[in-house]
Amino acid sequence: MTARHGRRPLLTMSRVEKTFGGETVALKDLSLTVNGGDFLSLLGPSGCGKSTALRLIAGLIHPTSGRLEWSGERGAGDLGIVFQEPTLMPWMTVSQNVWLPYRLRGKGFAEAQRDIDAALELVGLAEFTEAYPRELSGGMKMRVSIARAMVTRPRLILLDEPFAALDEITRFKLNDDLLEMKAALGCTVIFVTHSVFESVFLSDRVIVMAARPGRVISELGIDTPYPRHADFRTSNEYAAHTRDVSNALGEAMGAAA
Amino acid sequence: MNLSDDAVPALDKEEEFRARRNRINRIAKWTLPSLVMALSLLAWHLYVTLNDVPHYVLPGPVPVGKSIVEDWALLWPAMLTTSRLTILALFLAVTGGVALAVAFTQSRWAEMSFFPYAVILQVTPVVAIAPLLQIYVDSAFVAALLCAWIVAFFPILSNTTTGLKSADHNLHDLFTIYGATRWQRLRYLAAPSALPYFLGGLRIAGGLALIGAVVAEFVIGRAGTGLGLASTLLEASYRFNFGRLYAALILISILGIGIFAITSLISHLMLRKWHESALTREI
Ligand SMILES: Nc1ncnc2c1ncn2[C@@H]1O[C@H](COP(=O)(O)OP(=O)(O)OP(=O)(O)O)[C@@H](O)[C@H]1O
Ligand SMILES: [Mg+2]
Helix, strand or coil, X not given: CHHHCCCCEEEEEEEEEEEECCXXXXXXXXXXXXXXXXXXXXXXXCCCCHHHHHHHHHCCXXXXXXXXXXXXXXXXXXXXXXXXXXXXXXXXXXXXXXXXXXXXXXXXXXXXHHHHHHHHHHXXXXXXXXXXXXXXXXXXXXXXXXXXXXXXXXXXXXXECCCCCCCHHHHHHHHXXXXXXXXXXXXXXXXXXXXXXXXXXXXXXXXXXXXXXXXXXXXXXXXXXXXXXXXXXXXXXXXXXXXXXXXXXXHHHHHHC | CCCCHHHCCCCCHHHHHHHHHHHHHHHHHHHHHHHHHHHHHHHHHHHHHHCCCCCCCCCCHXXXXXXHHHCHHHHHHHHHHHHHHHHHHHHHHHHHHHHHHHHHHHCHHHHHHHHHHHHHHHHCCHHHHHHHHHHHCCCHHHHHHHHHHHHHHHHHHHHHHHHHCCCCHHXXXXXXXXXXXXXXXXXXXXXXXXXXXXXXXXXXXXXXXXXXXXXXHHHXXXXXXXXXXXXXXXXXXXXXXXXXXXXXXXXXXXXXXXXXXXXXXXXXXXXXXXXXXXXXXXX
16 A cells, blocks of 8 residues: 555545436445546446446536545546547547547647657557558557547546457557556546456556445555566466455455345 | 468469459449440440331430530530539538538427428429429529429438437547537537538439429429420420430430539548548458
């Protein structure tokens, strides 16, 4: 837990509840504090409200009850989001896609060019700025999507199962790169995943959730210091953490049944 | 199998076969239809001459060709009139259809209130409306224009409306997160998403505008206003001038082909960079 010492709360969710259509309780009694600099994973079975939590944080939907409190001012470009699909605009080139957050703020391409190039450099796509999305592989499209989320250097980046559709080799590579990017930006990350292994490798806090109704079951700290490299995946420490998280997830599944 | 590393052939058998097939296809795409055309003309000519078919039943290609040349002074202005009618109707259909589609997607109330009437306009046969228009509208050209517009308008409206709504939901969320204005959402997300749908509608509407124009000329042009190709065709049939009738028919077809070619070209040029429909598969 030492690595997280002295972090300031960025977002506090207290007793947040979300009910859809008056009957589907997607989230119940969710209390969670996200600290600046956290790499936080939301892990849980399908339907436990992970995406709902993310959409609440993004401000796309509003809680039925409970409160979300942000510390400090929230400005435009303070938040980046990556979905399960790359969701790029097929009619625009890679760099124009990354330009989007700036463009919507009225910043011209030339003015944003430095940031766009830097973001694409960081995701390893400096060579592909003029390509159209259809010319890229699935992993590369995801990289563009990540570059778009971080081009404005946001304080918080939300990722909703971004690598679920990718093969394992690509996923490992993107996991490594994501950690590097996070270190470079110094931002906070909330990462939704189904994978125990992914959550342990990436995060310093794993929030395990259960379904029906969606709620937090337990929180585990992964205190292995960053930077973490590929050899972390084969270490005993990693194995021990995955065992703990798996057990917690098993409990969550049991609790739901 | 004794190929050394540097002797790997640039094209394997399959690739070679594919390259040859592509080459042949490129040529055949033009030569085959041309050949069919030439053979049909020849068959037509032989049928008419060998059977001594009277010209008022079916004129041969030679008299029809002659008629095109001899009546050019009459046919060309008629063709211009029909073209003007068609293109103007198409233009109005595009502006009206797109404007209404945008209004529909910006306001649910507008869509609920007016969409049923757009459908009614579409399903009422234009042949039935044309005589009425002739009564209420003084200018025959304007009446014909309205007819053609009514027919061409709906596919643009309906396709563009669908297209404007077709944008990815996650992208919409992204625009919300970045605080996009209504105008930005329309300009940068809805409009580009709608483009392929709109262009599909445009190609249909181009053909329909011509059909609308021809129908309108049939019904309205009879009043001796001397409109375009279709009225010329009708008049030629009254006079048993079958050479001219066929000449007008052929020119109408050519006009239709021209409109289709132009709208297809526009569509190709606008989509070729990114849309699946405009991409040639490499494999
Ligand atoms: N807009 C909505 N309207 C009605 N019900 C919804 C809506 N969005 C989500 N739900 C319901 O809320 C519950 C939680 O959904 P959510 O998408 O947050 O789950 P999830 O944990 O992201 O699942 P997955 O891992 O499959 O993505 C589900 O039962 C779902 O059916
Ligand atoms: Mg989800």
